[in-house]
Amino acid sequence: MAFLDRPAEDPSELYDREAEVRQLRFSALNRAVTLVVGFRRVGKTSLIKAATKDMTRIYIDARRFEGMNYITIRDFLNELAKSLSQLLPLSRRLIDFLSRVRGLSIMGFTIEFSESTRDVSIPSIFDALNDWASSEGKHLVMIIDEVQELSKMRGFNLLPIFAYAYDNLRNLSFIFAGSKIGMLYNYLRLNDPNSPLYGRYMELIELKPFTREQSLDFLRRGFSKAGITISEDIINKAVDELDGIVGWLSLFGLTYISNPGPGALDKAVGVASGIVEEEFCNFVRAMGSRRYVLIINALKHGATWSEVKRYLELREGRPISDSEVTKLLRKLVDNGFVMKVNNEYVIVDPILRRISDRVKCRD
Ligand SMILES: Nc1ncnc2c1ncn2[C@@H]1O[C@H](COP(=O)(O)OP(=O)(O)OP(=O)(O)O)[C@@H](O)[C@H]1O
Ligand SMILES: [Mg+2]
Structure with missing residues (x-):
């Protein structure tokens, strides 16, 4: 096992994670949906890529949408077209199956969707993939990494389509991964009776930091x-x-x-600090409130809800409502920056914790 500068691709490149590889390999082939959740940089993408290496798979990286305020179905279709195109060299028959789908055209090994997204039927694409896999005796795994970013999609809801695939397409399964765990659950709305995915079993793999x-x-x-x-x-x-x-x-x-x-440790910590500060400040800008910065400043050694409220009021010199404090903390938790341990809110990432009292996020 060597240090890698990008996600692992092969199980032999992984340190530990044998149990997770086994669970994911079983689940990817036997369950409709597997969720892989874990905080930033714990190795989710590596686990998924390595464990599914020998499977027929499509990999969609929704992290591309992270910096965007909203996305459209066109953005998703572009990513889908890219990853589907990579599958084409595998099988002449796949090209036959896909070329029957309305709104989809194939040139060489490149897939394009019709200009008007209304002409494109995503369920028909999933049907075609499932029919192809079934006719070849294969199982196709569709991986959507950082799936919570799809919650930014405006004017189109993918959840009913996932539910349709869940119920009907036996040769197609999904792996949904995410580091903003609260946002991922909010997006899938598994516990909401009005959600298309309500009540459906999903295998859960929680990736933890190393001991x-x-x-x-x-x-x-x-x-x-x-x-x-x-x-x-x-x-x-x-x-x-x-x-x-x-x-x-x-x-x-x-x-x-x-x-x-x-000096190597300081240098690595310096680089890491730059990365986490930028990630956090992007979040602050997207949310449009500097109160998140104040809270992170206050959480260096962890703090209770009341301590956070008192700190905010002290810094702003005016009262802040209970519901506002609760909302701010919930957003920080949902986005994976903070977690609640017993009664205390603590910063998840050791580097963000280290620099938390110095983070300013000035434009
Ligand atoms: N089990 C492992 N053994 C060795 N190296 C690993 C392992 N898991 C991850 N890595 C390395 O750690 C780094 C981060 O891994 P990876 O990108 O897979 O994590 P991630 O959880 O997907 O991160 P992010 O939240 O940023 O998407 C990569 O350089 C990867 O090669
Ligand atoms: Mg990743």
Whole structure:
């Protein structure tokens, strides 16, 4: 196992995660929908790509829509066309099945959808994929990474189509993954009797950060593989700073390998700080309220709901309603920046926690 700078593609590239790979492989072939949830950089995409490597699959990365305020069905169709096109070289017969779908045309190995999205029937595309898979004795897995971003779609609702596929298309299954776990559940509305997906069983895989022992072992193995000797002291310091977040541990590993020395950890933490600050400030800008910044400032060591309220009122010099405090905290939780542990709200990411009192998000 070596440190990687991008998602793993093969199970042999993964440290640990054997149980999750087994569960996901079973579920992808035997359940209609599997949810893979976990905070940022815990290794969701790597798990999914590696575990489904030998399966017939379509991978749609909805993270592309993260910076957008809203998306249309056209944006989704463009992504679908791209990932479907990659499947075409697999089978001449797939081209035959798909070319019968209204509003879809195929040139060489490239799929295009009709200019007018009203001419495109997504259920017919799913039907064609299912019929093809069934006729070939295959199972097709459709992966939608960061699926909660589809909640920004205006003028079109994909949920009834997912529900249709769930109920009728036995050779098609879905893996929905997301790091904004609250938003993912809000989007799928699994507990809402009015939701098209209400009451349908979904296999859940919750990806957790590595334990301290695993993190230390991960670093030792990565450095050993690279033929680099590193002191236990530095490895321990790295895990103090980076917790069990495999994305950060990998970043540190790669930084150290390219330039071994005591400065490597600071350098990696510096890069990571820039990344998380930008992610958080993008969220603040999208939400349009600086109160999120104040709350993150207050949460360095964790705080209760009342402490957050008191801090906000102190900083703004005026009363703030209970419902506003609750709403702000809920948004931070739904977007994966904060989690509630017992009675306290704490910042999820060790790097954001580290810089939380300095985050300003000035334009
Ligand atoms: N089990 C693992 N063993 C070794 N490296 C891993 C493992 N899981 C992830 N990585 C590495 O950690 C980094 C982050 O992984 P990945 O992108 O899969 O996480 P993610 O949860 O999808 O992150 P994000 O929330 O940013 O989408 C990548 O460089 C990847 O190669
Ligand atoms: Mg990912």
